Structures are given as C-alpha cells and as structure tokens.
Amino acid sequence: MLADRSQRKSFFKNPRRVVNICFTFVFICSTLLTWREMAVLEDAWISNQRNSLDNVATALDRQLQHSVDNLLFYRNIMSYALRYPISTDKSRQAMADFERQRTHEHWQIKLDVNRSMPLNGVSDEFVGTSGLLLRDADYLHGELSGALEFSYILQLSDNSRDLQHRTYYVSRAGFYISSRPPRNDEQLVSRYYRQVARPYFAQHSERYNKGRGLIWDHTWDPTRGGDQVITASVPLDYEHRWYGVLAMDFTIDSMHQFLQRALQDGNEGVVLLYDRKFNAIATSADAMPEGKMFTPTQLAQLARAMESKNEGEIRMAHSVVTWDKLNNFDGVLVKIHSLDEGIRGEFGRISVVLGLLWVLFSAMLGGSWLLIHRLVKNMMNLQSTLSWRANYDTLTRLYNRGAFFDQAQYLADYCRQSGQSFAVIQLDLDHFKSINDRFGHDSGDRVLASAGAILSASLRGDDIAGRIGGEEFCVVLPGSSLSQASAVAERIRERINGKEILVRSGQTLHISASFGVSCSQEHGDYDFEHLQSIADGRLYKAKEGGRNRVCDSD
Numbered sequence: 001m002l003a004d005r006s007q008r009k010s011f012f013k014n015p016r017r018v019v020n021i022c023f024t025f026v027f028i029c030s031t032l033l034t035w036r037e038m039a040v041l042e043d044a045w046i047s048n049q050r051n052s053l054d055n056v057a058t059a060l061d062r063q064l065q066h067s068v069d070n071l072l073f074y075r076n077i078m079s080y081a082l083r084y085p086i087s088t089d090k091s092r093q094a095m096a097d098f099e100r101q102r103t104h105e106h107w108q109i110k111l112d113v114n115r116s117m118p119l120n121g122v123s124d125e126f127v128g129t130s131g132l133l134l135r136d137a138d139y140l141h142g143e144l145s146g147a148l149e150f151s152y153i154l155q156l157s158d159n160s161r162d163l164q165h166r167t168y169y170v171s172r173a174g175f176y177i178s179s180r181p182p183r184n185d186e187q188l189v190s191r192y193y194r195q196v197a198r199p200y201f202a203q204h205s206e207r208y209n210k211g212r213g214l215i216w217d218h219t220w221d222p223t224r225g226g227d228q229v230i231t232a233s234v235p236l237d238y239e240h241r242w243y244g245v246l247a248m249d250f251t252i253d254s255m256h257q258f259l260q261r262a263l264q265d266g267n268e269g270v271v272l273l274y275d276r277k278f279n280a281i282a283t284s285a286d287a288m289p290e291g292k293m294f295t296p297t298q299l300a301q302l303a304r305a306m307e308s309k310n311e312g313e314i315r316m317a318h319s320v321v322t323w324d325k326l327n328n329f330d331g332v333l334v335k336i337h338s339l340d341e342g343i344r345g346e347f348g349r350i351s352v353v354l355g356l357l358w359v360l361f362s363a364m365l366g367g368s369w370l371l372i373h374r375l376v377k378n379m380m381n382l383q384s385t386l387s388w389r390a391n392y393d394t395l396t397r398l399y400n401r402g403a404f405f406d407q408a409q410y411l412a413d414y415c416r417q418s419g420q421s422f423a424v425i426q427l428d429l430d431h432f433k434s435i436n437d438r439f440g441h442d443s444g445d446r447v448l449a450s451a452g453a454i455l456s457a458s459l460r461g462d463d464i465a466g467r468i469g470g471e472e473f474c475v476v477l478p479g480s481s482l483s484q485a486s487a488v489a490e491r492i493r494e495r496i497n498g499k500e501i502l503v504r505s506g507q508t509l510h511i512s513a514s515f516g517v518s519c520s521q522e523h524g525d526y527d528f529e530h531l532q533s534i535a536d537g538r539l540y541k542a543k544e545g546g547r548n549r550v551c552d553s554d
C-alpha cells in the first residue's frame, strides 16, 4: 500500500523520464528539420534539372522551328510559282534541256552555276518503274520553273544558323534539287532512288497524309554511324495534285553536337533525344550509351507519366529522369541524372554538409544526454540516500521514530476504514546499559543491529517495525488480533533470546527483551499513540515481572 503511494508520485516526477522525453523531442525535431531541408534541397535540385532540360528543349525547338519555317517558306515559293509560272529564257532552256535528256539514265541541268543549284534527274524508264512517280507533260513546265525559283532562293539562304544538313526538293516527275548537289553520276541516281524509297515519301501521298502537314522521319540504326539523318518533310501540292516533297535532313551528328553545346557549362547528367517509339537517337554524351537505358518496367512507367503531361520528372532506382516533349519534333528530350552525380554536384555537397551537421548535432545531443543522464542519476541517488536517511535508522535499518509514527498512524487509519484489527508490540532490550558498560559502545551498537535484523526477518508483508528510542523498538501488525500479536511477540522474544551475538573477537553474548502488546479490539481504539502507550505500560509490567517476557494485559 505504502509502496503504491510512492510509485504513483514518482511516475510523473521522474527527472530521468523528463530528460529522456526532452532529448527525444529535440532529436526528433532536429531530424525532421534536417529531413525537411533535404527534401527542399532535393526539390531545388530536381527543378534545376528541369530548368536545364527546359533550356535545351527551348533551344532545340527554336532551332527546329527556324528550319521548319524555312521549309514552309520554300513550299510557299514553289506553290506561288506553280500558280503563276514564269516563262523566261532560262525556264524555256531548262525545259529544252530536260526534253533532250529525259530518257538518259541520269542527267543534270546547270542553268546558272553561280545563282542556282543544278537540277538532277533520272530517266523516263526509272519513273515508269514506280506507281508513286509520274512524269506528266502537262505539269512539267510549271514544276520545273517552280523548282528553278526554289533553287535560286536556296542558293541565297544563310546556312550558318541552320541545324539542317541539307534542304531538297524531290519531285514525283523524276528530278530533285538539293542544297548539297551530288558529286558524281553514281550519286545522282542513287540519291533520287534513296529519297523516293524512304517511307516519308510515300507517306506524303494524298492517301496517307490527309492533313498535308509536316512529317518527321528517321531511320535510326544503332549499328550504323552518325551519318544517319532525321528528315522533316512537307508535300508540295497545287490544285489537288501532289507534285513532290520538300525536305530537310538533320544529321544525328549535328543533333549530338547541338545537345552537347546546349548542355555545356558544367551541367550534370545526360540528355537523350528519343523518337515517338522511344528509340534513343541523339545524346549530349560523347557517345550513345551502350545497351538500353531503361528496363521495360521503367519504360512503361515513363510512358504512363508522359501520356498526360508534356513535361515532368520521375524518380527511378538510382536516378531522376526529367522529360520535355518537343513542339517541333514528334519526340521527347529526356535528361537522366544519377543520384551519384547529384551528390557530387553543388546540391549534393550542400546535402552532405547538412547531413554531417545533423550527425554532429546528434552526436553532441547524445553526449549531452549522457552527461545530463549521469548528473540526474547521481542527483537521484543522493536524493534517495537523503530521503532514506530521513526515514530510516542507519544502525538497525528500521524506520526511525518520526517516519515510524507516520506510517503506523497511516496503517491504523487504513485498518479502521477497512474494519480490520490493529495491534502494537512495544519492546525494550533488557539490561542494555550493562552491555554497553561491559563490552563498550560499539558492541552495544552491534547488539542493536542484530535485534533490528531479527525484527525485520520476523515481519509479514504489511507489518512494520521502527526504532523509537535508544534500545526501544515498536512493531505494528495491521489485521492482527491481540492473541496473534502476542504470539508474534513471543516468537520474536524467543529469537532474540536464542540468538548468540558476537560482541567482540571470540566473545559472544545472549540477550533478552521484554514486550508489551496492545490491540484496537480491546477498546475499539485506532489511535496509534494511545495504543503504543498502552503497549508501553505492559512492557513496563513485563520488566517488572522479571524481563524476557511478553505482557498483553494490564
């Protein structure tokens, strides 16, 4: 009962618990704060990657837009020429040259070497081999004059800002003009054949390209080198007749160089240009990465994310992937940034410093906790020693008088409330003065300690004993009747009397004690001090009666 009282008190007032809670709180706060800072840094790092990719995508889009604008401009020129054909000496000469050479396996008309590009062609027979090609005399003059105007303009164009490798017009009537003319006869036919055989050419037929818009095409083969091209092409139509295709070739090498230039200035990560089928066709790295950059699962994850958004980012196993769909190319720019690179970069260094600061702070916090924990432990030990000394007699380890009276009264009240009896035993060692006199004060102390130990060993759970005077002791027995208390007193008396106490080296001694017993049953009185004085009176009677005995009546 008494133990419960003190435990309830210490549960809320335990300083060690308070210290632990405070330190845990500070530790959790600092960890959350650091984690939050890290998350902010990571967001900043990812948005930095986004910005860097946005810059590349914007630059590439602008460049492609410039090229596509040129292509559409050339188409306008040719359309206009078809609508209003000019009949000049040059055009008539071109027509005459064409009529003269049209059956040749290959031919070239150079009208004005300094002002225009040559017109390169194949034979009527070649044109007849494909259903896609058609040399119709009714439209040839207009188309040839339009092609001539295109070639004049092409000659004037400033190639220094262009990303495209070449611009050309391929006619269904078996001729073409290119900003990079063929170098020999062999190239003359093979080039025409290659262009009309490429998928984009057939895709511009009225049947497939219903919108008559721009088509991007590339034939990326990872086993071949950087001479491969991406082609942007538009059909040339006039009055519902499809004449041919105006196109531009962008080499993969020039895309590589563009991406490399765009991602300079210490930017981390690698940018890849993917086509709509998610084939990597160009990279900002020195070489195309070997093997697949993404697993099928990651590809599916990316494809899902790209379905709904034109730009975004996604976190993968060891990297962050940002993407940006291009406006002027049906492909997407993807930037892959490994976490390793991120850690080596500026944001990573700040994160590492932040992490180290957290470790340092946590270590200091741990050290402080250890120190304060020890201080609190010492303080609590001191407090419990002081509190023990305030309540206990150091010689017998029993309650001292003050504490004993408090506890005894508390137990008496408890017994009264619970309707139990309450007994008191008062005992006094016999002729103790003579022990002191014969064997010295130290030996007397040893005798007192032995008597205390016997009392402690004789008590049940709720009984308590205290030293209330020099060689006077008191025991209270909650729940015991007078006869039961007398029996306990008798047992203690026998033990004290039977004990052989070593008072000095080689010298033992038997002592005795006299007992007075009282009980609440006698007068229904639960006042401890009163019961104790009754027991003391009976003790006096036991002394008078010859000592070493128990007296439980007046």
Ligand SMILES: Nc1nc2c(ncn2[C@@H]2O[C@H](COP(=O)(O)OP(=O)(O)OP(=O)(O)O)[C@@H](O)[C@H]2O)c(=O)[nH]1
Residues within 6 Å of the ligand: 428, 429, 430, 431, 432, 433, 434, 436, 440, 441, 442, 443, 444, 445, 448, 469, 470, 471, 543
């Ligand atoms: N060694 C020691 N002696 C103490 C202590 N406290 C009290 N005493 C001594 O105990 C003795 C008590 O003597 P008395 O009151 O005359 O009682 P007694 O000699 O036991 O005689 P009866 O009680 O009549 O049997 C005194 O001499 C005290 O000095 C103590 O803490 N240690």
